[in-house]
Amino acid sequence: MFEMLTYPFMQRALIAAVLTGLTAPAIGTYLVQRRLALLGDGLGHVALTGVALGLLTNVAPLLTAVAVAILGAIAIELLRTYKKASGDVALALLFYGGISGGVLLAGLADESAAGLNSFLFGSIVTVTYSDLWIVGILGAVVLALAVGLAPQLFAVCQDEEHARVSGVPVRLYGILIAVLAAVTITVAMRTVGLLLVSALMIVPVATAQQITRSFRTTFAAAMVIGLLAAVGGVVASYQINTQPGPTIVMIALIAFAVTAPLAGILRLRRNRTYRAQEAT
């Protein structure tokens, strides 16, 4: 088992997994709180166009992906604020535009479907040193902002109107959250892949919040679950020779399934204590 650590490609894949496992649930917590769980999915699709653009122009796909995903994030957020009613339609348009644009451009770049596959579902052998630098820097920026601006981001996601009356530039923070999600997607692209990155943002949060009572513990627990799923998934995908993305997501989903009955028992017990308190 430990001999895999001697392979440089595995070392790189594991470092990328650690960064991905921590950042995706961190920003995912805000998305869930804002009830925008599917935003990551949409941005993942948009990022595919960015990847294809990179392949077509011979620029590092990570860089073009992050640029296009950020533009997509800003577009979605602006559409959401100015035309609230059609928010989900706007998201749908970006979904389809992103994926067809990506496959189309990749075709023009003579990239095979199998080549795109590694971007869609992750691939542990393809993480290069320069990828790792980009992933490391972007991941650190996302984590620093997600933790450092927690009071503001929490307030905006909790109650937008109240945050506005507290003097918080709500629109700006909304865009910041979408942009951080876009950056996270690029960070996670090599590990879980664009089509499954949203799962790593949402599933650990959904798992954590079955048991937690506070935002802070949900945030921290989701990061721990994400970390374990990402690292565990990369290791397992090496062992059983599968793609890392689906392996990571399956581990996260199993964690969710295991936690659910446990949470049910906890909730019952908590309710009983409340009733007992109120009776006295």
Next chain:
Amino acid sequence: MTPPLAITGATINLGGRPVVQQVDLVAAAGEFVALLGTNGSGKSTLVRAAVGLIPLTAGEVQLFGTRLAKFHDWERIGYVPQRSTAVAGVPSTVFEVVMSGRLARRRFFGWKTAEDVAAVREALERIGLEDRTRDSVADLSGGQQQRILIARALAAQSELLIMDEPTAGVDHDSQDALAHTLKTLSDEGVTIVLVAHELGPLAPLIDRAVVLRAGHVVFEGPVDGAWDFPHSHEHPHSGEPSRTDGLSGEGMWR
């Protein structure tokens, strides 16, 4: 002395329809003003415009003598939005939600101070839920959640408190608790603007009532008169319930 809130000639269109027309409203320092009216009378719209959540079509809002567009001292204002729940997509504790009321006073990038924590505790003591600090807001009753939103506004320790129907859907005990809290604040000199369609135990605290109907001020004066007023303009087919039975406690000015 500059009034904390001064609205002059406010006209607000929503979706092309005038919801508020040519309304003046002033809350003097230390005053407790109740903004009354049926659903759709424009009272919530007016206070939402007063704090900048929706734009004025015409007229002007001044907060503490500063035009709304230039106003930045948000820590001077505590706001309770019209809402029935304090629950968002992720679990949050009572402490966390009330702490978000400190935002206007907190440092931009940094930990909460002992002062922040003390203010949150004080706000929770004022509304009588200090023993639920560590509980998830989702585990609280609707009335308790409403009190949490009020505590969040109180945590800002502001001079002007604007509350949009804080008593809607709140049980009797919580209403009494709220009346007690507001009386203390009012005695301490806090200016309060309260939007409601029933006052219940709050009625004796009100200095001045302003009644809106169809976007116009139709009455301004003591609370007793406000309750009688719509009666003298009987509109049998307007769908408004009779005023007299709306007064007795439970309050149904819907």
